[in-house]
Amino acid sequence: MTDNTAETPAPDLPRAAADGYTGYDEDNARDGYDGYVGDPAVRAEWDDRYADRHRLWSGRPNGALVAEVAGLTPGRVLDVGCGEGADAVWLARGGWDVTALEVSGVALERAAGHARDAGVAVHWVHAELTEAALPPASFDLVSAQYPALLRTPGAAAERALLAAVAPGGVLLLVHHAGMDTRQTHDGGFDPADYVWPSMVAALLDDDWRVEVDEQRPRVAPEGGAGTHHTDDLVLRARRLR
Numbered sequence: 001m002t003d004n005t006a007e008t009p010a011p012d013l014p015r016a017a018a019d020g021y022t023g024y025d026e027d028n029a030r031d032g033y034d035g036y037v038g039d040p041a042v043r044a045e046w047d048d049r050y051a052d053r054h055r056l057w058s059g060r061p062n063g064a065l066v067a068e069v070a071g072l073t074p075g076r077v078l079d080v081g082c083g084e085g086a087d088a089v090w091l092a093r094g095g096w097d098v099t100a101l102e103v104s105g106v107a108l109e110r111a112a113g114h115a116r117d118a119g120v121a122v123h124w125v126h127a128e129l130t131e132a133a134l135p136p137a138s139f140d141l142v143s144a145q146y147p148a149l150l151r152t153p154g155a156a157a158e159r160a161l162l163a164a165v166a167p168g169g170v171l172l173l174v175h176h177a178g179m180d181t182r183q184t185h186d187g188g189f190d191p192a193d194y195v196w197p198s199m200v201a202a203l204l205d206d207d208w209r210v211e212v213d214e215q216r217p218r219v220a221p222e223g224g225a226g227t228h229h230t231d232d233l234v235l236r237a238r239r240l241r
Contacts (some may be wrong), residue, residue, distance in 0.1 A: 038103055038128030042150075046104035050084075059114075061090035062145045064174040064232050068212070069094070075140030078164050080129055081147040085111025085122070091143075092120035099139070101125040101132055114145025130156045137239075140169040146176060149195040160199045162208075165239045170211075173197050177215045177231035197235040204237055212236035 036043055056208045065087055072093035079211055082100035084107050092098045092115065101123050102108050108124055115122045125132055129149060142164045149157040165171050201213060218232045 036105065036126045036153060037131040037133070038102075042128060043103050043105065047106045050104050050106040050110070055110075057082065059084065059086050061087050064216075064234055065143055065145055065172065066090070067219065068172050068234070068236055069141070069143075072141060072170065075169075076138060076166075077141040077143060078134065078139040080142065080161065081149075082111055083107050085112065085114045087143065087145060088122050089114050089118045089120055092122055093118065096141070097123075099123040099125060101127060103128055115126070129160045132160075134160075135162055136163050137166050139164050140166055142169070142171045142203070144171075144173045146174060147195070151193060151195055151199075155199070155203065157195050158203055161200060162203060162211040162239075167239055167241050169239050170188075171200070171235070171237045171239070173200055173235040175233045176218075177233050197233045201235055207241050208237045208239055210235070210237050 021085075071093070075097065077091050077096045077098050079091065079098060081102040082088045084104045085100065087110060088098050088100040098121075100111065102111065102125070105126060108126055111122070112124060125134070127133075129147075130152070142161055144161060149161075151157070159180075161171060161173065179191060181194075197213075201210065204210060213235050214234055215231055218230055
């Protein structure tokens with residue numbers, strides 16, 4: 001949803017497959033079926049946004065991700081809302097085993113093409129986070145850069161983010177500062193409908209250690225949507241057990 005050798009022919013995630021993991025398959029997508037799991041209305045909304053522009057995002061990795069990953073040892077990473085694949089490709093180039101999740105099939109087609117062009121492998125998942133049936137506690141890094149995650153009474157999205165992180169792994173959640181306090185406007189945006197870093201932080205217990213929880217100036221890639229935002233909210237938490 002958010003902001004860039006070919007993709008692997010089949011996801012190398014046996015536990016996920018056993019749990020109903022659904023990967024993105026370009027050949028099936030061209031035939032009109034790609035195994036999408038989630039609300040069709042959410043997919044349609046984001047497909048329309050991406051289809052309206054040849055390129056929605058900058059094509060460069062997000063600055064907060066680059067800064068926070070610098071000291072981490074590459075392992076398995078989940079890129080939540082991978083958009084057109086800039087972060088996923090950058091992580092794969094850095095030696096990470098990348099699983100990238102996105103609701104928009106239009107975005108995933110672009111992302112898969114970018115990965116092919118870069119000669120990197122990425123496991124693509126066409127699903128909403130809460131419906132993806134990802135293997136629990138399996139990712140050394142879960143990265144969610146400016147995700148448009150809808151709130152539910154049971155905090156399903158927040159809990160899905162936390163559940164995906166392996167013991168010793170890191171959750172990195174970055175969002176635009178000030179968006180959570182904006183007023184509802186004519187475009188239909190209501191901040192009360194979405195998950196913000198403070199909501200995820202409120203669920204952290206003694207199994208987690210907060211390493212970063214701050215507002216900072218945004219290092220924004222040039223070009224693409226969202227460049228007018230000047231500050232980030234950055235939550236980085238490590239799962240202890």
